[in-house]
Amino acid sequence: MGTERDEASALLADVEGIEGRVRRILIYASISDFLFLWGVIWAGGFAGNYFLRPWADAMWWGLEAAGLIGTVVIAFLHHRDAERRSSFVHVRAGITVAAILGFGSLWVALTHMGWREQVTFWPTLLSFLLFLVSLWIGRALALAALGIFAVSVAGYYVAGPYLNLWMAFATGGSMIAGGFWLRR
């Protein structure tokens, strides 16, 4: 009886371990889709700031609108696929992101943040959120978050007049690379 119980206990532990690993892969797949989307938008927007300055404002409106639509579409697709997960998980995730964006916008307005600080602030806030999430999910996400954070802060100090290009290629690129890293 003891042996049978030990074996059953070990097998159930295996089941839980594997289920946890598969869930982590699914969560990483969701996050990587968002990183691909916003990495491309970030890269396009800042490349536009540098190369197409007169049209940059209009371009950002268009890119942000496309980003929001893309975000909703990705969230919808993952929500539809996750038929066996609680829909409340997605509602909580949406509220978390909205709260962080609201918090960021409030402090951008209250502190009259300059342009250089703003463009560094948003990717560092995103990576900060991803890092907090990683504490519950896994090391790969923590590394992706730290990578985006480090590249963004480095750009603030070293890119000088080329901060737009840095944000387009280094920060946007690090978000896209983070997406590939999570899917490896």
Next chain:
Amino acid sequence: MADEIIHQSMRLKIMSSLNTLTRSDWLDFTRLRSLLDTTDGNLGAHLETLAKAGYIAIDKRFEGKRPQTRVRATPAGRKAFAEHVAYLRSILDTAKDAP
């Protein structure tokens, strides 16, 4: 009642992986192999056994020029897995209740 096909450790892990996905999702052979940390031959043999029992579906196709094998649990496989996990839990519960 124990399901002798699923009871084997590697096959139980395979079914756990596939059961965590949605009913329409397939899992790539190479992803499953790295998830379970096993070899091509070992995984292939266990997948054959599960497929013969009707617990999984195996789809072989080409993605571009590259052959791709993917698998997913069938409704019968999901049912058998759920029953086997319930059986394992019942062993623990019985042991807990024993004087």
